Amino acid sequence: MKLQTDPAAGTGNAQRGAQGAAGREGTGASTSATFTAVPVRHPWRWVAIAGVAVLAAMLVNTILTNPRFEWSVVGEYFTSQTLLDGLRLTLILTAVVMAAGIALGVVLAIMRLSANPVLSGAAGGYIWLFRGTPVLVQLIFWFNLAALYPRLSLGIPFGPEFVVLDANALITPFVAAVLGLGLNEAAYMAEIVRAGIQSVDEGQTEASSALGMRRMMTMRRIILPQAMRVIIPPTGNETISMLKTTSLVSVISVGDLLYSSQIIYSRTFQTIPLLITASIWYLLVTTVLTFVQGGIERRYSRGSTRNAPTSLSRRLLRNLTTFHAKPPSPATTDPKGGIR
Amino acid sequence: MSAPASALGSATQDGSAGAATTVPMVKAENVHKNFGSLDVLKGIDLEVAPREVCCLVGPSGSGKSTFLRCINHLEKVDGGRLMVDGELVGYRQKGDRLYELKDREVAAKREEIGMVFQRFNLFPHMTALENVMEAPLRVKRESKRSARERGVALLERVGLADKRGAYPNQLSGGQQQRVAIARALAMKPKLMLFDEPTSALDPELVGEVLDVMRQLADEGMTMIVVTHEMGFAREVGDALVFMDGGVVVEFGHPRDVLTNPQHKRTQAFLSKVL
Numbered sequence: 001m002k003l004q005t006d007p008a009a010g011t012g013n014a015q016r017g018a019q020g021a022a023g024r025e026g027t028g029a030s031t032s033a034t035f036t037a038v039p040v041r042h043p044w045r046w047v048a049i050a051g052v053a054v055l056a057a058m059l060v061n062t063i064l065t066n067p068r069f070e071w072s073v074v075g076e077y078f079t080s081q082t083l084l085d086g087l088r089l090t091l092i093l094t095a096v097v098m099a100a101g102i103a104l105g106v107v108l109a110i111m112r113l114s115a116n117p118v119l120s121g122a123a124g125g126y127i128w129l130f131r132g133t134p135v136l137v138q139l140i141f142w143f144n145l146a147a148l149y150p151r152l153s154l155g156i157p158f159g160p161e162f163v164v165l166d167a168n169a170l171i172t173p174f175v176a177a178v179l180g181l182g183l184n185e186a187a188y189m190a191e192i193v194r195a196g197i198q199s200v201d202e203g204q205t206e207a208s209s210a211l212g213m214r215r216m217m218t219m220r221r222i223i224l225p226q227a228m229r230v231i232i233p234p235t236g237n238e239t240i241s242m243l244k245t246t247s248l249v250s251v252i253s254v255g256d257l258l259y260s261s262q263i264i265y266s267r268t269f270q271t272i273p274l275l276i277t278a279s280i281w282y283l284l285v286t287t288v289l290t291f292v293q294g295g296i297e298r299r300y301s302r303g304s305t306r307n308a309p310t311s312l313s314r315r316l317l318r319n320l321t322t323f324h325a326k327p328p329s330p331a332t333t334d335p336k337g338g339i340r
Numbered sequence: 341m342s343a344p345a346s347a348l349g350s351a352t353q354d355g356s357a358g359a360a361t362t363v364p365m366v367k368a369e370n371v372h373k374n375f376g377s378l379d380v381l382k383g384i385d386l387e388v389a390p391r392e393v394c395c396l397v398g399p400s401g402s403g404k405s406t407f408l409r410c411i412n413h414l415e416k417v418d419g420g421r422l423m424v425d426g427e428l429v430g431y432r433q434k435g436d437r438l439y440e441l442k443d444r445e446v447a448a449k450r451e452e453i454g455m456v457f458q459r460f461n462l463f464p465h466m467t468a469l470e471n472v473m474e475a476p477l478r479v480k481r482e483s484k485r486s487a488r489e490r491g492v493a494l495l496e497r498v499g500l501a502d503k504r505g506a507y508p509n510q511l512s513g514g515q516q517q518r519v520a521i522a523r524a525l526a527m528k529p530k531l532m533l534f535d536e537p538t539s540a541l542d543p544e545l546v547g548e549v550l551d552v553m554r555q556l557a558d559e560g561m562t563m564i565v566v567t568h569e570m571g572f573a574r575e576v577g578d579a580l581v582f583m584d585g586g587v588v589v590e591f592g593h594p595r596d597v598l599t600n601p602q603h604k605r606t607q608a609f610l611s612k613v614l
């Protein structure tokens with residue numbers, strides 16, 4: 001109120017003369033009829049803010065001034081071929097492991113919920129074993145499988161063998177990495193998927209059964225799409241977590257992002273700058289994955305909120321258009337929303 | 341207890357359409373069902389003729405829903421025989437043995453029986469039209485075009501032509517239930533089961549759902565309706581079954597049963613709901 005009337009009052013005599021009594025009445029009314037609300041003061045909050053600000057300044061200062069961070073080295077190696085190859089392998093490994101983990105996890109979850117006690121028990125045992133032992137141990141175990149079974153064969157159980165393979169040749173470091181991380185991840189995914197399936201109302205199964213849909217179709221068309229809403233957020237977390245967990249494979253000398261930086265710093269002894277370089281890459285990718293996760297979550301929230309979901313790109317578009325002072329066009333508020 | 345009920349049932353049929361020779365749409369013979377030690381159905385005998393509307397009433401826990409769910413094998417019958425359109429539900433008889441049907445065979449039978457639930461049970465991740473199209477597309481493998489055409493027509497028939505793109509949570513209870521009826525009709529069932537279709541609705545929305553059901557009855561659909569709407573039973577029903585404690589206590593034309601109940605338990609129940 002004040003802010004708006006003040007400039008008007010100060011715009012000169014001509015206007016004041018024209019508006020005359022009306023303007024004066026307005027300000028008079030506002031001062032007599034309104035009270036100034038004084039918000040609660042938070043003195044300690046200001047102390048805390050000051051403390052955080054000082055710490056942040058110290059951090060920035062040391063990062064910039066401590067020459068041993070060697071930022072020029074970070075810049076030099078950031079896009080080096082070795083690191084990019086490592087990054088590529090990390091991404092591939094994460095994708096393969098998560099795909100395997102999700103696929104096996106869905107199967108395990110369905111088994112776990114089966115009325116058949118053998119299937120349910122087998123899935124339970126699997127989850128118990130793979131969640132109960134450290135993933136690093138599992139990685140090293142698969143890497144050394146040849147010590148346990150020098151030859152692996154394909155054939156009829158207890159019967160003739162068709163193909164005999166040398167375990168040492170078959171279990172390359174990459175295969176060991178996929179097995180170790182993937183089988184472990186499946187156990188976690190199974191629990192996530194099970195919780196998702198169980199979150200869907202039983203009436204849904206009844207309705208689709210009553211329509212003549214068979215069990216597997218009901219699962220695929222009705223239950224899993226609804227379970228997705230519960231499954232996706234933790235799966236996103238698992239993926240982001242897996243991206244970083246893949247760095248464990250450096251112990252079995254798989255050339256991932258961390259291992260690649262280790263190769264370089266074992267030669268140049270620029271340990272800290274190369275760890276920073278790798279970390280920046282990890283941070284970049286997790287940031288991107290976080291955005292992707294948000295998009296997918298909106299895609300599967302269809303029908304769960306009354307307001308049509310809006311995708312990140314749409315909101316971004318809307319923000320941009322409003323920034324340019326254009327009203328949002330009908331296309332940007334398409335009720336179907338979601339990404340295609 | 342149940343023998344006179346079934347006798348009464350066939351008497352009604354003879355009276356209604358002179359259809360003594362037609363196969364009953366639903367025929368229950370001494371149907372038993374128990375959950376663990378709890379006997380829920382203790383020998384149900386019932387016949388429902390084609391084109392007949394049979395209303396099922398009774399106090400809570402009397403086994404109405406359980407019986408309805410037995411008819412499309414959502415619950416397994418533990419004793420007795422249940423036939424739909426002359427075929428055993430959920431089992432195949434060979435000699436004096438009953439063999440349980442496979443998932444695929446049970447599903448095929450259920451296609452012919454529509455069911456409408458108290459809590460609608462629409463698929464929340466699909467629009468109204470997608471809900472209606474889902475089973476014809478996936479189960480009957482109809483072409484997208486024909487499924488869509490019929491879906492649109494069915495939604496129009498239940499008065500929701502303009503709501504085809506709405507998700508269930510954007511619809512009122514009455515609208516949801518009408519979509520659910522359209523969804524069941526999309527499979528062209530020969531029998532419709534309604535389990536308290538209006539009990540979860542606000543009073544002012546009950547009418548729109550009952551109107552759709554009345555229209556369906558007029559078109560000759562065979563219906564079994566569990567309901568507390570005695571007005572609907574009196575007006576639309578051809579038969580009224582009063583169940584209590586897992587048995588059929590009384591059976592007859594709704595007019596007779598409602599105005600002149602013979603059994604004490606029926607009288608006590610009706611005095612409370614009428």
Ligand SMILES: Nc1ncnc2c1ncn2[C@@H]1O[C@H](COP(=O)(O)OP(=O)(O)OP(=O)(O)O)[C@@H](O)[C@H]1O
Pocket residue numbers: 375378380398399400401402403404405406407
């Ligand atoms: N899956 C089940 N497991 C154990 N008991 C059950 C199950 N389903 C139903 N019952 C029991 O069977 C009895 C009959 O239930 P039912 O739902 O058929 O009654 P109803 O006549 O439909 O009652 P209402 O009018 O409240 O819907 C109740 O005592 C109920 O607790």
Ligand SMILES: [Mg+2]
Pocket residue numbers: 404405406535536
């Ligand atoms: Mg019930």
